[in-house]
Structure formats: C-alpha cells, structure tokens
Amino acid sequence: MQLFSTFEHTVxxxxxxxxxxxxxxxxEDIFIVPLDNRMEEHKVFDNIHRSDxxxxxxxxxxxxxxxxxxxxxxxxxxxLGPIYWGLIGAFVGFIVGLAIRLFTEIIIKKKKRLLKxxxxxxxxxxxxxxxxxxxxxxxxxxxxxxxVAKIK
Numbered sequence: 001m002q003l004f005s006t007f008e009h010t011v012x013x014x015x016x017x018x019x020x021x022x023x024x025x026x027x028e029d030i031f032i033v034p035l036d037n038r039m040e041e042h043k044v045f046d047n048i049h050r051s052d053x054x055x056x057x058x059x060x061x062x063x064x065x066x067x068x069x070x071x072x073x074x075x076x077x078x079x080l081g082p083i084y085w086g087l088i089g090a091f092v093g094f095i096v097g098l099a100i101r102l103f104t105e106i107i108i109k110k111k112k113r114l115l116k117x118x119x120x121x122x123x124x125x126x127x128x129x130x131x132x133x134x135x136x137x138x139x140x141x142x143x144x145x146x147x148v149a150k151i152k
Contacts, residue, residue: 001133001152003126005145009034013122016143020126023135031125054105060097067093121146 007013013032020030071089075082124145126136133150140148 001128001130001150003128003133003136003140003148003150005124005126005140005148007122007124007143007145009122010144012143013124016124016140016145019139019143020136023132023139025126025128025132025136029127031127033123033125035121035123056098056101056105057094058097059101060094063093063097063100064090065093067096 007016017030017032021027068086068090071092072082072086075085078085080088124140126140128136130152137148137150
C-alpha cells in the first residue's frame with residue numbers, strides 16, 4: 001500500500017518523518033519530493049482561459065458614476081452643458097478608478113506576495129503494509145498534512 005500526502009514546507013515534515021521511522025517504517029520506504037516555486041510573475045490582466053477572480057473595473061465603474069453625477073450637476077453652469085460634462089466626468093472617474101486598481105494590484109499586492117512568501121509544498125510517498133496504513137495516515141494528519149491519499 002502507498003500513501004501520498006502533501007505538506008507545507010515546515011518543521012512538521014521532519015517531525016512526521018521521525019515519528020514514521022519510530023513506528024517501524026524504513027527510510028527506504030519513504031520518498032520525499034519538494035515542489036518547485038513558480039518563477040514567472042503573476043499576470044495582472046486576465047484572458048479567456050485564466051482568471052484570478054479580481055476585477056480591474058469595479059472601482060472605475062463606481063467612480064465613473066460618481067464623477068458623472070457631479071459633472072452633470074456642475075455642467076448646468078458651464079458652457080458645454082450637463083451632458084458633455086457628465087460624459088467627461090464618467091471618463092475621468094473611470095480612468096482614475098482603473099489607475100487606483102492597477103496601482104493596488106501591481107505595486108501593493110506584489111509587495112504582499114513577496115512578504116508573505118508563497119512556499120512550495122512537499123509530497124511524501126510512504127510505502128507500507130495494509131495493516132500499517134491507518135497508523136501512517138493518522139501520523140501524517142496529526143503532523144498537519146494538507147491531504148492524504150491511499151492506493152492499494
């Protein structure tokens with residue numbers, strides 16, 4: 001029987017391995033594979049095949065609405081009239097909102113991603129007897145495994 005488990009890269013991996021060895025699992029029956037970190041930058045703009053769930057136009061739409069109302073209100077006193085000033089306000093509000101969202105996505109969230117430090121996971125494959133399967137699974141889960149799968 002083989003058990004596949006994933007762990008975050010923490011000290012709990014070493015503790016799980018030490019516990020498995022104390023319970024009679026040989027080192028030769030444990031296989032550890034660290035996953036590589038992503039080297040390319042996260043893309044800001046979505047395409048038809050991939051979306052990260054964040055919208056770039058939400059703040060722009062809200063500010064376009066607010067600026068168009070203000071522009072139309074002030075436009076009654078200006079020479080072009082309320083319609084043109086409402087459209088100008090909507091355009092300016094949308095551009096300002098888009099600039100704010102791009103700034104937060106590119107500058108601020110990039111710094112948070114670097115500080116948070118997305119680390120790769122580790123896959124541990126344990127080859128054991130069927131009678132030891134439940135024990136190994138409990139040991140892996142007690143040491144904070146993200147997931148465990150059994151294959152007989």
